[in-house]
Amino acid sequence: MSRKKTLKSKGGSSSSPSSALPPAKENGQAGAAARAKRGSSRPRPELPLNGAVLPSRPSLSSSGEFYDVAFKVMLVGDSGVGKTCLLVRFKDGAFLAGSFISTVGIDFRNKVLNVDAVKVKLQIWDTAGQERFRSVTHAYYRDAHALLLLYDVTNRASFDNIQAWLTEIHEYAQQDVVLMLLGNKVDSTQDRVVKREDGEKLAKEYGVPFMETSAKSGLNVDLAFTAIAKELKHRSMKLPNEPKFKLHDYVKKEVRGSGCCGS
Numbered sequence: 001m002s003r004k005k006t007l008k009s010k011g012g013s014s015s016s017p018s019s020a021l022p023p024a025k026e027n028g029q030a031g032a033a034a035r036a037k038r039g040s041s042r043p044r045p046e047l048p049l050n051g052a053v054l055p056s057r058p059s060l061s062s063s064g065e066f067y068d069v070a071f072k073v074m075l076v077g078d079s080g081v082g083k084t085c086l087l088v089r090f091k092d093g094a095f096l097a098g099s100f101i102s103t104v105g106i107d108f109r110n111k112v113l114n115v116d117a118v119k120v121k122l123q124i125w126d127t128a129g130q131e132r133f134r135s136v137t138h139a140y141y142r143d144a145h146a147l148l149l150l151y152d153v154t155n156r157a158s159f160d161n162i163q164a165w166l167t168e169i170h171e172y173a174q175q176d177v178v179l180m181l182l183g184n185k186v187d188s189t190q191d192r193v194v195k196r197e198d199g200e201k202l203a204k205e206y207g208v209p210f211m212e213t214s215a216k217s218g219l220n221v222d223l224a225f226t227a228i229a230k231e232l233k234h235r236s237m238k239l240p241n242e243p244k245f246k247l248h249d250y251v252k253k254e255v256r257g258s259g260c261c262g263s
């Protein structure tokens with residue numbers, strides 16, 4: 001993808017609730033991609049854009065779990081950075097070792113988290129990083145409440161492409177989308193080519209929270225999704241006297257380093 005230094009300003013964000021949400025089955029697969037490819041109707045709306053805030057009347061997800069509020073999170077970044085593995089680690093607590101199977105189009109998984117006694121359902125969309133699927137994923141940005149943007153610390157090009165991804169996000173996503181930068185594969189210490197400080201510097205430049213992760217070891221994986229869930233929950237359900245949740249501060253406090261001593 002081409003690299004652009006400056007972010008383009010967006011010509012007004014649409015907040016129509018005709019959001020791209022999944023078909024009835026719990027873990028969507030090719031159906032969503034096929035629909036997007038056909039350019040026909042996007043997945044059936046299910047949640048309003050600000051989340052389904054119904055604390056007094058919990059909803060039942062298709063997996064049979066109750067939830068109070070639901071949000072859509074998208075994983076984006078170059079092919080091979082570990083988006084699918086990150087999602088599988090978070091959802092199933094396992095690592096997909098072995099040969100790399102690139103995602104085709106788009107896929108999703110649901111997970112319900114307990115955030116301050118509120119059940120938050122995250123509907124997590126795993127996009128294909130390959131350039132040829134870019135037009136498919138563009139169609140889904142608009143309805144995302146949060147984006148996790150990944151690069152691979154063992155692949156310099158994936159880091160260099162972050163600015164281009166940010167340009168794309170600025171162009172297609174909602175202006176107030178919650179964004180977090182993740183440097184994945186920190187377990188591969190021998191192959192690391194992107195220093196933690198480089199990731200921190202870039203994140204600071206763009207004002208986004210940052211952490212390094214490993215889908216293989218599980219480092220910071222739950223934290224990344226929990227932090228997003230907390231931010232979204234607080235945004236949609238803030239009580240009058242409740243202090244504002246500060247995502248940056250929370251991440252700084254909770255993040256674990258990849259070194260020996262959890263620094």
Ligand SMILES: Nc1nc2c(ncn2[C@@H]2O[C@H](COP(=O)(O)OP(=O)(O)OP(=O)(O)O)[C@@H](O)[C@H]2O)c(=O)[nH]1
Binds near residue numbers: 215
């Ligand atoms: N060492 C290590 N390898 C990882 C990690 N995460 C993913 N991988 C490996 O990296 C390769 C790509 O992982 P995927 O999760 O499929 O990458 P992706 O970002 O989903 O790629 P696309 O679907 O093409 O966009 C696989 O061989 C994984 O086993 C990690 O944290 N550490």
Ligand SMILES: [Mg+2]
Binds near residue numbers: 127128
């Ligand atoms: Mg994938």
